[in-house]
Amino acid sequence: MRDAYIIGAGQTPFGSMPDRSYRSLFLTAFERAVESVPHGIDEDEIDEAVIGSLGVGGRQLGLSGPAATEHLGLHGIPSSRIENACAASGYSVRQAVQAVKSGMADVALAGGVEVMTDMSGDMTKYWLGVSGETEWERLTGTTFAGVYAQMASAYLDRYDATREHLSMVAVKNHANGAKNPNAHLGFECSLDDAMSAPDVAHPLNLYHCCPTSDGAAAVLVASEDVVDEYTEEPVRVAGVGASSERVGLFQREEYTTIASSRRAGETAYDRAGLGASDIDFAEVHDCFAIAELLAYEDLGFCDPGGAPQLLDDGVTDLDGDLPVNASGGLKSKGHPIGATGAGQIAEAFKQLRGKAGERQVEDPTYGLTHNVGGSGGAAVVHILEREVGR
Structure with missing residues (x-):
């Protein structure tokens, strides 16, 4: 082809x-x-x-x-x-x-x-909820935030991670979004802001949720x-991978990984002839802070349970070895459901052409975008390559 x-x-x-x-x-x-x-x-x-x-x-x-x-x-x-x-x-x-x-x-x-x-807020909850399992989640009162809160609780219980790590995702992405004129919430926040916000669905608070x-x-x-x-x-579109998974969280064997993300990433790497270590930056689907931690692991940037250490070491900061969500991600840039995945591609395209302004990643060759449907019922990963001297 x-x-x-x-x-x-x-x-x-x-x-x-x-x-x-x-x-x-x-x-x-x-x-x-x-x-x-x-x-x-x-x-x-x-x-x-x-x-x-x-x-x-x-x-x-x-x-x-x-x-x-x-x-x-x-x-x-x-x-x-x-x-x-x-x-x-x-x-x-x-x-x-x-x-x-x-x-x-x-x-x-x-x-x-x-x-x-x-x-209204109630209608917005309804439309977000249709992305989850209907009979046993949405119609029994489970919200979208509630589903990810279950994933966050399982992760914090299983690994050496704290709510502070969730807040560190918010701080990082708001710092990046403050440099993005297209961002919905284009302002910085402190770790104290992100730690002390009101709960939405414990352990997730307001700063752990995208708008x-x-x-x-x-x-x-x-x-x-x-x-x-x-x-x-x-x-160049070097590789594309996509996968689906059980729509309902209760139907899955594990809450601390999104299998569709993992499979989509593996397929994209295989088709591109690359590995996770080749990626220079990534735009990942951080609808909730826990989703970014899971993405680090599902996309092979670290082993299971290793996401908090990436944050602690500044690896995914804008000036780190693997900047993640230089755009501000869904958390700061925003999440208009149908536009989010293409918006990630638009950001990666800008980064690879060196036109991202204050948030420009240094001399990238490969960028990855990761877009998730619902709580992981669908996922798609694109790997893009800047060709030199075509």
């Missing part, structure tokens, strides 16, 4: 935007992706589009892909929607890569969009046959 390349990517700011619709948000993300293509691209050169969205609030659940792309002026091309909870647009990028690698498209648009802040956000992100994927028409600095 052909190689696939990211030639452009962009996103809106993430946050509360009551004056924006999902169509207008996605249009802005698309325009920013087009602007990032060095030689430019015309709409009629795009062969296919795949849009990720949960459809929070019930908006345009049917035909939301065509509804979004029609607003861009992309008429007549195949356009579809992927719903895989919080991993929706990570999977949309995977789908676009598949279309390009198979030869069905030379250029494909992937992305995602969500509007989440125009509902609900509005936003959109878009990614343009091109084949090796046409990539040179658009850029001399493409970002």
Whole structure:
């Protein structure tokens, strides 16, 4: 199969935007992706589009892909929607890569969009809850935070980890997000702030939980046959892995690992011909602080139980050996469900082209993105490579 390349990517700011619709948000993300293509691209050169969205609030659940792309002026091309909870647009990028690698498209648009802040708190809990198991979790009163709190409790009980380590994730990601003009919560916080916040679902407190956000992100994927028409600095999709898992937490054998993340990472490494030690930076799915600790381990950055030591040693800090969530992650950058995975790709694309400003990672070659649906019912991992001297 052909190689696939990211030639452009962009996103809106993430946050509360009551004056924006999902169509207008996605249009802005698309325009920013087009602007990032060095030689430019015309709409009629795009062969296919795949849009990720949960459809929070019930908006345009049917035909939301065509509804979004029609607003861009992309008429007549195949356009579809992927719903895989919080991993929706990570999977949309995977789908676009598949279309390009198979030869069905030379250029494909992937992305995602969500509007989440125009509902009551109770309705937001409902829409977050649909990403979990319905009969035995959501309908019996378990919240999304409650599911991850069970995972956090099991982890803290099993390993040499404390609530302070959860708070260290928040401090790190807020420090990074303060350097990101697109971040929803773009401010720094102290360890004391992150330790003393009100509980949401013990042991998780407010600073251990990401916000609900509005936003959109878009990614343009091109084949090796046409990539040179658009850029001399493409970002190659070196490897992609995806996996699913039992949706309900109660159905799993272990609470201290997400098997879908582990399998998706293993597949991506195998297809890229790389290992975890080759990765220069990562954007991981930190919907809750415990999720970042699990990601370190599931993606092979350390052994099981070793995540707290990475934090203690500053390995995952912006100036560490393996910066994680330079964007601020979901915790600070925000989490518009359908846009999150594509937003991670947009950040990795910017980092690999050396255009991330104050939060730029030093001279990266390989970046990894990790996008999880629900509490691990789905996961997708992309490994991106900066090609030198193409």
